[in-house]
Amino acid sequence: MIPFKELIDFEKAKEIIIEKTWEMKRVEEVDVTEACGRVLAEDIKAGFDIPGFSRAAMDGYAVIASDTFGANQRNPVKLRIMGKIFAGEIARREVKKGECMQIATGAPLPEGSDAVVMVENTSLEGEEVKIFKPVYPGANVTPPDEDVKKGEMVLRKGDILNPSKIGVLAALGMRKVRVYEKPKVHLYPTGREIVSPGEKKEYGKIYDINSYTLATLLKKEGASVEIHPIVDDEKEAIEKCIDEARGDYIIFSGGSSVGERDIMADVVKKRGEIFFHGIALKPGKPTIFGRVGNALIFGMPGYPTSCLTNAYVLLLPSIKKMARLPLKVERKEAMLAEKIVSTIGRHQIYPVRVEQGKAYPVFKESGAITSLSEATGYIEIPANVEYLEEGSQVLVNYF
Amino acid sequence: MIPFKELIDFEKAKEIIIEKTWEMKRVEEVDVTEACGRVLAEDIKAGFDIPGFSRAAMDGYAVIASDTFGANQRNPVKLRIMGKIFAGEIARREVKKGECMQIATGAPLPEGSDAVVMVENTSLEGEEVKIFKPVYPGANVTPPDEDVKKGEMVLRKGDILNPSKIGVLAALGMRKVRVYEKPKVHLYPTGREIVSPGEKKEYGKIYDINSYTLATLLKKEGASVEIHPIVDDEKEAIEKCIDEARGDYIIFSGGSSVGERDIMADVVKKRGEIFFHGIALKPGKPTIFGRVGNALIFGMPGYPTSCLTNAYVLLLPSIKKMARLPLKVERKEAMLAEKIVSTIGRHQIYPVRVEQGKAYPVFKESGAITSLSEATGYIEIPANVEYLEEGSQVLVNYF
Numbered sequence: 001m002i003p004f005k006e007l008i009d010f011e012k013a014k015e016i017i018i019e020k021t022w023e024m025k026r027v028e029e030v031d032v033t034e035a036c037g038r039v040l041a042e043d044i045k046a047g048f049d050i051p052g053f054s055r056a057a058m059d060g061y062a063v064i065a066s067d068t069f070g071a072n073q074r075n076p077v078k079l080r081i082m083g084k085i086f087a088g089e090i091a092r093r094e095v096k097k098g099e100c101m102q103i104a105t106g107a108p109l110p111e112g113s114d115a116v117v118m119v120e121n122t123s124l125e126g127e128e129v130k131i132f133k134p135v136y137p138g139a140n141v142t143p144p145d146e147d148v149k150k151g152e153m154v155l156r157k158g159d160i161l162n163p164s165k166i167g168v169l170a171a172l173g174m175r176k177v178r179v180y181e182k183p184k185v186h187l188y189p190t191g192r193e194i195v196s197p198g199e200k201k202e203y204g205k206i207y208d209i210n211s212y213t214l215a216t217l218l219k220k221e222g223a224s225v226e227i228h229p230i231v232d233d234e235k236e237a238i239e240k241c242i243d244e245a246r247g248d249y250i251i252f253s254g255g256s257s258v259g260e261r262d263i264m265a266d267v268v269k270k271r272g273e274i275f276f277h278g279i280a281l282k283p284g285k286p287t288i289f290g291r292v293g294n295a296l297i298f299g300m301p302g303y304p305t306s307c308l309t310n311a312y313v314l315l316l317p318s319i320k321k322m323a324r325l326p327l328k329v330e331r332k333e334a335m336l337a338e339k340i341v342s343t344i345g346r347h348q349i350y351p352v353r354v355e356q357g358k359a360y361p362v363f364k365e366s367g368a369i370t371s372l373s374e375a376t377g378y379i380e381i382p383a384n385v386e387y388l389e390e391g392s393q394v395l396v397n398y399f
Numbered sequence: 400m401i402p403f404k405e406l407i408d409f410e411k412a413k414e415i416i417i418e419k420t421w422e423m424k425r426v427e428e429v430d431v432t433e434a435c436g437r438v439l440a441e442d443i444k445a446g447f448d449i450p451g452f453s454r455a456a457m458d459g460y461a462v463i464a465s466d467t468f469g470a471n472q473r474n475p476v477k478l479r480i481m482g483k484i485f486a487g488e489i490a491r492r493e494v495k496k497g498e499c500m501q502i503a504t505g506a507p508l509p510e511g512s513d514a515v516v517m518v519e520n521t522s523l524e525g526e527e528v529k530i531f532k533p534v535y536p537g538a539n540v541t542p543p544d545e546d547v548k549k550g551e552m553v554l555r556k557g558d559i560l561n562p563s564k565i566g567v568l569a570a571l572g573m574r575k576v577r578v579y580e581k582p583k584v585h586l587y588p589t590g591r592e593i594v595s596p597g598e599k600k601e602y603g604k605i606y607d608i609n610s611y612t613l614a615t616l617l618k619k620e621g622a623s624v625e626i627h628p629i630v631d632d633e634k635e636a637i638e639k640c641i642d643e644a645r646g647d648y649i650i651f652s653g654g655s656s657v658g659e660r661d662i663m664a665d666v667v668k669k670r671g672e673i674f675f676h677g678i679a680l681k682p683g684k685p686t687i688f689g690r691v692g693n694a695l696i697f698g699m700p701g702y703p704t705s706c707l708t709n710a711y712v713l714l715l716p717s718i719k720k721m722a723r724l725p726l727k728v729e730r731k732e733a734m735l736a737e738k739i740v741s742t743i744g745r746h747q748i749y750p751v752r753v754e755q756g757k758a759y760p761v762f763k764e765s766g767a768i769t770s771l772s773e774a775t776g777y778i779e780i781p782a783n784v785e786y787l788e789e790g791s792q793v794l795v796n797y798f
Contacts, residue, residue, distance in 0.1 A: 032596065032611060033611065033614055033615070033618075033626070035615075036615045036618065036619050037619070050605070050768075051605050052600075052602070052605065053602060053603055086591065086592075087591065087592035088590060088591030088592030088593070088603065088604055089591065089592075089603065090602065090603045105701075106590075106701065107592070107603075108602070108603035146767060147767040147768060147769055148769055154769060154772065155772070162615070162798055163612045163613075163615040163616040163619070163707060163798070164612060164707060164768065164771035164772040164774065164798065165772045166611050166612060166615045167608045167609075167611055167612035167615075167703055167707065167768045167772065168768050168769060168772045169596075169611070170596045170606055170607060170610075170611035170612070171605070171606050171608050171703070171768045172596075172606070173594075173596045173597065173598075173600060173606045174596055174597075175596050175597035191486055191487060191505075192485060192486060192487030192488065193485075193486035193487030193488075193505050193506070194487070195572075197431065197568075197569045197571075197572045197573055197574050198573075198574035199572075201451075201572060203451070203452060203489065203507070204452055204454075204487065204488065204489045204506075204507035205487055206449070206450050206451065206570070207569055207570050207571070207572045208569060209566045209569045209570050210566075211569075212431060212432065212565050212566055212568070212569035213562045213563060213565060213566035213569070214562075215432055216432070216434075216435045216561070216562040216565045216566075217562040219435065220435050220562070227432070302504075302505065304566055304570070308562060308563060308566065368545060368546040368547075369449075369546060369563065369567055369570045370546055370553060370567060372563035372566065373553065373554070373563040373564045373566065373567045375563065399561055399562070399563065
């Protein structure tokens with residue numbers, strides 16, 4: 001049981017994590033109805049014009065514009081109604097001089113006609129209609145390429161799909177779309193003291209919390225997550241996980257004692273590389289970051305609060321970069337309701353509950369999950385700050 | 400083909416929608432790993448203390464505190480080491496006067512002992528350890544109910560589950576949790592002019608966009624959505640949809656012409672009640688809102704931009720209320736890059752693209768889906784405003 005030798009700065013740790021994280025290269029095809037929030041892996045060019053045909057922009061009459069020239073209230077032009085076209089239909093005949101067709105918004109303009117007279121400027125008389133106002137060619141007509149021109153690039157590789165962008169894919173008739181795969185995360189709860197929820201718990205054991213907080217957070221933020229059975233924090237068991245996992249991340253949550261953390265660090269060092277082990281961060285000192293083969297390895301602290309706050313500040317930026325998604329943190333100012341004493345030399349993450357613009361510290365101890373569930377977010381206290389006075393302005397990062 | 404008789408105010412329309420929307424009553428049980436973002440349908444009280452046993456908060460030695468009284472650097476107290484306890488283990492014997500046990504963080508305190516001496520304040524000597532600093536009873540020990548006391552209410556009905564709240568459920572050993580059901584939405588694309596994406600499209604037809612933009616938006620915001628096959632905008636077809644749908648919402652997207660909208664309004668009136676038909680809103684004038692049996696009915700405009708912006712401003716507040724979720728719209732100020740002329744008497748929703756703090760109008764025509772896919776959000780222009788000058792401050796609602 002040896003204490004940490006070297007702690008690296010929090011800012012340095014974040015830099016290393018981003019530097020060592022690559023962007024996802026693998027691509028998969030998904031149904032457009034399941035593609036919201038996914039990142040487009042290809043440029044999308046329109047294969048055809050949209051709408052693809054001239055259509056009426058108004059309910060009215062499809063006419064030959066020149067037929068209406070000179071029409072006014074006192075001397076309307078009379079045109080013979082040759083039929084009616086609804087949206088989705090095609091006129092059975094063309095419009096000839098002196099003729100028109102009743103047309104509904106969205107219906108394709110019949111051959112021969114080149115404008116639509118709004119119903120408001122007409123009067124129906126048997127099989128004829130009186131036109132009270134002339135129209136120019138193209139009036140109240142949407143041209144075939146109004147929305148999208150064939151060949152136009154409508155979406156770009158890297159775009160994050162949202163409802164309107166998925167609408168564009170639908171407009172192009174696409175049912176499937178190529179997106180970047182989600183980073184694949186293997187979660188290994190470690191430690192003999194933990195039991196999976198739903199199972200019987202003996203004296204001296206606690207339920208596994210970290211797998212559930214981490215899985216929930218990472219899935220919500222764009223990763224695909226698999227929770228594995230609990231592993232012993234022994235060399236052989238940890239080696240087996242690393243050798244068997246096929247994914248982008250192998251995350252161990254647990255190893256609360258110094259000895260256990262050393263076992264994990266030894267295994268990662270033996271199989272790959274350790275980028276750091278130990279951060280000047282509170283809570284979160286024992287966090288391990290490394291790489292084995294094609295997977296990044298995180299050894300997260302065992303205490304639930306430490307584990308989850310570390311996931312927000314260290315793990316999430318990496319996952320977001322790999323997923324090619326922006327890291328969005330909602331931040332709002334608040335007034336600190338109570339003095340907080342911090343630890344000089346360690347950057348501190350402090351959960352707070354915000355009520356009516358005031359931030360109340362809710363930290364109990366790093367083992368307490370309730371201190372996080374009651375928190376609306378966290379504040380950060382830099383390593384060189386000894387305490388924050390009651391009443392000082394703080395920037396709350398919302399969960 | 401008759402024009403609208405009475406348009407109601409946009410604000411009034413929003414009021415009616417909220418007033419007529421109820422909160423979800425149905426409850427379902429879901430796996431905790433799938434519960435993120437769901438609304439808790441029950442209070443959660445702790446069935447046991449957490450952690451449930453006294454445990455070491457540090458790596459060190461479990462001792463009887465009184466044995467250490469008087470110890471200092473020059474006169475250390477020597478205790479006999481009777482074994483080693485890791486987290487998850489239980490000591491095989493109790494600690495007696497003059498004895499101690501090596502203990503790892505998180506391990507249950509052995510019977511007889513009442514404190515933990517940190518490893519830093521000790522020195523190992525064969526089977527004995529020298530203690531250089533006294534501890535009080537309870538030092539470096541987490542009591543059995545430190546995190547949660549048995550019977551304590553840890554989560555409340557109505558809480559929205561997030562990673563830390565799901566951590567609390569896991570801590571209580573729960574695999575399943577009772578949440579409110581998601582509002583069930585039946586989407587009916589209507590109109591003979593539309594074709595489902597993936598199918599062959601004939602001249603004069605366009606692909607169905609609205610089902611995909613609406614389904615994506617509503618699923619993302621907490622509804623469960625079923626897209627039905629395209630229905631003819633005829634009385635019998637629409638009646639059949641209303642009679643067969645079993646859900647909280649029946650949404651028709653389409654009916655772009657006045658005639659079609661009247662058919663829909665007639666059916667809703669015949670089977671139930673119409674709350675309004677026609678809003679002084681641009682785009683979105685033709686929107687219908689009513690109720691048939693236990694379902695709210697929305698007749699959304701047929702044009703993609705109109706349909707989706709109306710979904711953001713009218714449909715979403717209703718869905719959110721029913722789902723018991725807060726309606727969160729991210730809003731930021733921007734400077735209008737170009738003058739916008741609006742329509743007096745109609746509240747206008749205008750899509751804009753924000754770049755470097757400037758808002759550029761991106762509206763082409765209400766049929767154009769691309770005007771939305773290029774937009775970062777929309778601004779609202781009240782009914783009594785004729786135009787907005789270039790350079791004026793506008794509040795952008797982000798998609």
